[in-house]
Amino acid sequence: MNRRKKGKNRKIFKKESRSNYKLGCIITIIILIPILYGVYLYCQGIDTSQKEKPQTSTSFQTSSDQKPENKKPEGKKTKGTKSENNKSGGKNPTTKELEIPVSLTRRQEQIIHHTGYTVSYNKDLKLPNWVSYELTRKETKGKEKRSNRFITDPQVRGLIATNTDYAHSGYDKGHMAPAADMKWSPQAMKESFYFSNMCPQHPQLNRRGWKNLEEKIRDWAIADSAIIIICGPIITRQPKTIGKNKVVVPQQFFKVILSPFVKPMRAIGFLFNNKQSVEPLSTYAVTIDSIEHLTNMDFFAALPDEIENKIEAEADYFQWPN
Missing domain, CATH: 3.40.570.10 (Extracellular Endonuclease, subunit A)
Structure with missing residues (x-):
């Protein structure tokens, strides 16, 4: 009689342990989802800011190899065509x-x-x-x-x-x-x-x-x-x-x-x-x-x-x- 009760208690304990384990996993996943998503958005934000960050100029720069933009035609200045x-x-x-x-x-x-x-x-x-x-x-x-x-x-x-x-x-x-x-x-x-x-x-x-x-x-x-x-x-x-x-x-x-x-x-x-x-x-x-x-x-x-x-x-x- 005691052996049967002990066997049943073990099965119940195992079922409860499995249930608790599953519940813990579910809770962990629920907690991790917003955290991981936040990390993803943060990484995306850094990448985007680096791409969109304008070039900064130093106190002096070499521009011999840069083609000037908004170039006016050479020769006599045309009125009303300023950059x-x-x-x-x-x-x-x-x-x-x-x-x-x-x-x-x-x-x-x-x-x-x-x-x-x-x-x-x-x-x-x-x-x-x-x-x-x-x-x-x-x-x-x-x-x-x-x-x-x-x-x-x-x-x-x-x-x-x-x-x-x-x-x-x-x-x-x-x-x-x-x-x-x-x-x-x-x-x-x-x-x-x-x-x-x-x-x-x-x-x-x-x-x-x-x-x-x-x-x-x-x-x-x-x-x-x-x-x-x-x-x-x-x-x-x-x-x-x-x-x-x-x-x-x-x-x-x-x-x-x-x-x-x-x-x-x-x-x-x-x-x-x-x-x-x-x-x-x-x-x-x-x-x-x-x-x-x-x-x-x-x-x-x-x-x-x-x-x-x-x-x-x-x-x-x-x-x-x-």
């Missing part, structure tokens, strides 16, 4: 937006942001493609002394000119962003002597016409509170070179100037041949449209079209403070 990606969407463009020209052709380029200026450096030419900066009324009152120490730009990747290249070449080391505009900061003054900011210039251009324009721009910055300047060399297909590093000698130099805070806003361009330039500054004044044609660059593209088209077609030197 919409460079517009400010109805908002007032920032100084930084106005400082950076849009290249309409492919060129070797490394964008470097220094304390007082931005340079598009071309390691093939050993020259800047362009240099841009804003000069304010306050900055013209700086007291920092000129360093006169020409040095290599530590951020440049690739070849760059040296003092030896310029020695006995017959050309001056011509500043694009002038040292006299960088007196407001010791670091800005030091960086103005980087070779990435230099071009071979005829001595009577560097010391006369180019210098005279730099001085006039400082007067305009004082009068108008701030001026935006973009300048650089213009190269033909078969340029001369100097030095062991074969630094290209430009045939011409341009400078475009925008006074963004006066009403009405005004802008003007200047074009110099790389030779003796001793004529009055008004002689060298040209439209920005004409410089855009020579350089294949779009200046002040962030401005609304109606303003940009108007001011870039003007070249009246005498509408500026004299």
